[in-house]
Amino acid sequence: MATLKDIAQEANVSTSTVSRVLNYDSTLSVGEETKKRIFEVAEALEYKNLKKSTSKKKGTIAIVNWVSEAEELNDIYYMSIRLSAESKAQALGYNFIRVYNQDELINHDKLSGILAIGKYSQHQVDHFLEKNLPLCFVDFKPQQDIDCVLVNFKNAVKQNIDYLIDQGHSRIGFIGGEESFSDGTGNWIDPREKTAREYLKRKRLYKADYFYIGAFRVEDGKKNMLKALDNLSEEERPAAFLAANDAIAIGCLKALYEKNIKVPEDISLIGFNDISTAKYITPSLTTVKVYTEEMGSSGIQLLHERIQGERQGAKTVITSTKLIIREST
Structure with a gap:
């Protein structure tokens, strides 16, 4: 490395x-x-x-x-x-x-x-x-x-959820992104979000207010994690989150640090892509290697x-x- x-x-x-x-x-x-x-x-x-x-x-x-x-x-x-x-x-x-x-x-x-x-x-x-x-x-x-x-995004998301369940988590949230085609003719639907909703429903763990969608950027990851923390009490909020990419996950980490919430003791977090940055941040990011x-x-x-x-x-x-x-x- x-x-x-x-x-x-x-x-x-x-x-x-x-x-x-x-x-x-x-x-x-x-x-x-x-x-x-x-x-x-x-x-x-x-x-x-x-x-x-x-x-x-x-x-x-x-x-x-x-x-x-x-x-x-x-x-x-x-x-x-x-x-x-x-x-x-x-x-x-x-x-x-x-x-x-x-x-x-x-x-x-x-x-x-x-x-x-x-x-x-x-x-x-x-x-x-x-x-x-x-x-x-x-x-x-x-x-x-x-x-x-x-x-193969679908298998990866399912494996992430299974891993978190195996770690004892039952309150699992998702912070994702939405993007538009560059010619402005429509939006691209992220299969990670769709799969996460469907698989959590199958596991009877789905809650709509555990899902937050912005853009695939650090700033949006931070903003949506702060929303999740402000909207839900400590007893109600997810104890683990999936982020649709590592940039979002890095933003989530910044929000959690700002709120003095320990990772992974208080909230666990999984990113997606395993960009080079993931291993250098603190704490180093659990993520899906693409x-x-x-x-x-x-x-x-x-x-x-x-x-x-x-x-x-x-x-x-x-x-x-x-x-x-x-x-x-």
């Missing part, structure tokens, strides 16, 4: 700056470029070094992210997928371009393929298809038969097969998850 010192040396900043950035310290005065560099280094140091191809380049792949460059810092899950995709593309002998706004593809007419990371409306999917290029989605399954890489390295790498591999004409039928790759138990439970 990379240390804070390793990250600091690679990013050319102090260890204390790395620690405060990874803990989403809002009082730290540091530029967005520095934050981005620290997060990218922290994620990249988790990856195995892929040997770059020295042969003639096979073409150029557009790696499109559904969030903006600034939003990528709020939830580095997508940054992690992007970095692994870029490494795999280089290893296979491709150039790549980063695209944060789908409309920018209009300016690129010499592409070999498109890797689309994130959630897209049907209108946006149709826009990709108009390019008539090999196409693969990561973390999203369109209506059409198109290559994609997905995460294999973002495999997601980005698999997406490029599927695209490579299409570009090279090795396959015609659409393929879906589903990656597994793993609960990483740390200090917050």
Whole structure:
């Protein structure tokens, strides 16, 4: 595991700056470029070094992210997928371009393929298809038969709930996020929230006022945890929470610290994604490891097969998850 010192040396900043950035310290005065560099280094140091191809380049792949460059810092899950995709593309002998706004593809007419990371409306999917290029989605399954890489969110949520029940918890809450497609045509429904509601109902543990939904950001995690603490008495409130991603979970930890509530003695908390930050915060975060390295790498591999004409039928790759138990439970 990379240390804070390793990250600091690679990013050319102090260890204390790395620690405060990874803990989403809002009082730290540091530029967005520095934050981005620290997060990218922290994620990249988790990856195995892929040997770059020295042969003639096979073409150029557009790696499109559904969030903006600034939003990528709020939830580095997508940054992690992007970095692994870029490494795999280089290893296979491709150039790549980063695209944060789908409309920018209009300016690129010499592409070999498109890797689309994130959630897209049907209108946006149709826009990709108009390019008539090999196409693969990561973390999203369109209506059409198109290559994609997905995460088994449902099993992960069920395993989290079973783990908390095994730990003796019967009052289990959920703090999730809601997002809109970037073209403003509708919202994306998080399968983690849907599965948590259904599975807790099956276990006869569901309470509607244990669920709080905001955005997938640290600030919303803190705000919704404070709501949960203010709305319910100590005897009524959940003794354990699932957070839909690690950014939300970090916000929850900040709220609990502000209220002098001990974790995990008073409230247990499980995050989701296992971003590099999760192991460096205090207490270290129990979370679901999503294999973002495999997601980005698999997406490029599927695209490579299409570009090279090795396959015609659409393929879906589903990656597994793993609960990483740390200090917050």
